[in-house]
Amino acid sequence: MTGPLLLGVSNALFCLGVYGLLTRRHAIGLLLSVELMLNAAALNFVIFGRAYGDAQAQAFTLFIIALAACEAVVGLAIVVQLVRSANTILADQVDLLKG
Amino acid sequence: MTFGPLATAFLLLLGALVIAGAAWVVILPNLFRAALSLGLVLFGVAGLFILLEAEFLAFVQILIYVGAILTLVVFAIMLTTQPQGTPGVPASRQRLPAALVSGGLFLLLTAATRPLWPQPSIFAPVSLATLGQQMVTTLVLPFEIVSIVFVASVVGAIVLATAKRRPGA
Numbered sequence: 670m671t672g673p674l675l676l677g678v679s680n681a682l683f684c685l686g687v688y689g690l691l692t693r694r695h696a697i698g699l700l701l702s703v704e705l706m707l708n709a710a711a712l713n714f715v716i717f718g719r720a721y722g723d724a725q726a727q728a729f730t731l732f733i734i735a736l737a738a739c740e741a742v743v744g745l746a747i748v749v750q751l752v753r754s755a756n757t758i759l760a761d762q763v764d765l766l767k768g
Numbered sequence: 769m770t771f772g773p774l775a776t777a778f779l780l781l782l783g784a785l786v787i788a789g790a791a792w793v794v795i796l797p798n799l800f801r802a803a804l805s806l807g808l809v810l811f812g813v814a815g816l817f818i819l820l821e822a823e824f825l826a827f828v829q830i831l832i833y834v835g836a837i838l839t840l841v842v843f844a845i846m847l848t849t850q851p852q853g854t855p856g857v858p859a860s861r862q863r864l865p866a867a868l869v870s871g872g873l874f875l876l877l878t879a880a881t882r883p884l885w886p887q888p889s890i891f892a893p894v895s896l897a898t899l900g901q902q903m904v905t906t907l908v909l910p911f912e913i914v915s916i917v918f919v920a921s922v923v924g925a926i927v928l929a930t931a932k933r934r935p936g937a
Contacts, residue, residue: 689794722891
């Protein structure tokens, strides 16, 4: 019972991240939703690593955390530069390429 | 794995904390509160790691995710708040289609991952020594590549953040 419950928490976390990614207009709000999805994936790796006794799955979680840090750094630099040049923080108002 | 009654209680508590925090992250219109809710989610996930006997990962999660990434996000929110907000603009759009999509995805993921759970789990928890061995034997190539990715992302972020604004751009 606790196994599927843990998986349910991980799945719900991922789906809430997807909801935030589809709904949020603020650029940093999108980044927060992506962080939720990454955490859900890391939790999934740890759950299955514990269930099958696999060390490689839990070592891979370290890479997920490291790459989430890199992605947050570059993403926030882009957002700061975007606010400077487009003068808006809402992602759907940056539509210069729209036909 | 078999959880005793106390561990099951902690599991339910941490699971509720994680889901509630994640719901706040995606719903709250005030972005600073959404970032603090993300901190709550990260602590809850670290608690779940401890429950799954992956203590080193829990400490790494708190150190790096809460200590570095969340701090960076809060800095970026402080740097990019606009002094005057437009009051009539909604904070989120297309909520119902997004809710349908994420609900459908949840059902799909649950149906796909339910048969994968082994019954029962008789394996020992993953030890720190085994984790370290994996890092230097099987996963040594991703380890080195992540170092290159770190350097590239730091250099790229510095270049992006210090780029001069072109006049008239």
